[in-house]
Amino acid sequence: MSSILVLNGPNLGRLGSREPDVYGSGTLDDLLEQLDRDAAPGVTIDLRQTDDEAELIGWLHEAVDTATPVILNPAAFTHYSYALRDAAALVTKAGLILIEVHISNPHSREEFRHNSVISAIATGVIAGFGFDSYSLALDAINRKLG
Numbered sequence: 001m002s003s004i005l006v007l008n009g010p011n012l013g014r015l016g017s018r019e020p021d022v023y024g025s026g027t028l029d030d031l032l033e034q035l036d037r038d039a040a041p042g043v044t045i046d047l048r049q050t051d052d053e054a055e056l057i058g059w060l061h062e063a064v065d066t067a068t069p070v071i072l073n074p075a076a077f078t079h080y081s082y083a084l085r086d087a088a089a090l091v092t093k094a095g096l097i098l099i100e101v102h103i104s105n106p107h108s109r110e111e112f113r114h115n116s117v118i119s120a121i122a123t124g125v126i127a128g129f130g131f132d133s134y135s136l137a138l139d140a141i142n143r144k145l146g
């Protein structure tokens with residue numbers, strides 16, 4: 001393993017100014033800095049964000065084609081995108097790790113956030129630890145793949 005895809009869905013490009021009471025004041029650049037620090041030696045963090053469902057699906061296809069493990073924050077797509085779920089299922093059905101992460105704990109928030117259409121096909125789910133949700137996912141991948 002030399003690279004990990006860290007994929008972020010809609011509105012996460014606004015981290016830093018978006019609802020800091022919920023998501024904290026760190027930006028995506030800050031997240032990348034943290035993950036670069038936490039990554040095992042020799043592992044490259046490929047962090048991306050899009051507001052476009054089709055682009056996110058294309059990146060999951062890329063993960064399958066390149067056999068790359070994925071940390072995925074699907075953002076609002078979590079709650080309703082069957083297309084994203086089907087693409088994420090391609091990753092785990094290919095035997096690759098895909099960890100669903102959330103900065104906040106969706107279960108402690110509005111009712112519509114309580115359901116994830118992704119979780120059932122993810123390798124695992126980590127939520128509620130701020131940016132550390134991603135670092136914990138990184139650690140989980142490290143432990144699984146060594």
Ligand code: DQA
Binds near residue numbers: 011074077101104
């Ligand atoms: C989120 C939680 C989602 O409910 C929300 O739509 C997001 C961010 C999180 O990281 O806490 O955009 O995925």
